[in-house]
Amino acid sequence: MDRIETIQVRPFRPSNREEAIAAFGRLSLPEPSEGLRRVLLLQDTILDLCIVLNWRSDVLTVEKSPLGIQLASAFAEFGRIDHTVWSNAQTIYHSYANPGTPETHPPFARGGEIK
Numbered sequence: 821m822d823r824i825e826t827i828q829v830r831p832f833r834p835s836n837r838e839e840a841i842a843a844f845g846r847l848s849l850p851e852p853s854e855g856l857r858r859v860l861l862l863q864d865t866i867l868d869l870c871i872v873l874n875w876r877s878d879v880l881t882v883e884k885s886p887l888g889i890q891l892a893s894a895f896a897e898f899g900r901i902d903h904t905v906w907s908n909a910q911t912i913y914h915s916y917a918n919p920g921t922p923e924t925h926p927p928f929a930r931g932g933e934i935k
Contacts, residue, residue: 821880824906825873825888831899840869840898853887871895880907 831837844861855877862870873888882905884892892903 821877822908823875823877823880823882825875825885826902826904826906827871827873827888827892827895828902828904829869829871829895829899830902831867831869834867836898837863837867837869840895843895843898844871849887853885856887882907
């Protein structure tokens, strides 16, 4: 089962955002954690950042991972933290392998714009 763990950072001030981005770039993760597929840093257009841990495992768990707890603690120096674990509740489109069929091709993707 896939789950996503997010650590949202609302920086105290703009300079904290830049410091947090730089800190993320210097991360050296411990030994590969079982099921950890990737770690992303997302940014909104104003100030917030979001560290995303993408997990895959055979067992559904909604507990925060030790890695997520460690990252949330480390990035708390840059701003307010919201640490959440998300699991898949429902999937509408799960494959784009055959874009010609309505089952796999969302209507908004035609022509690259929402209609």
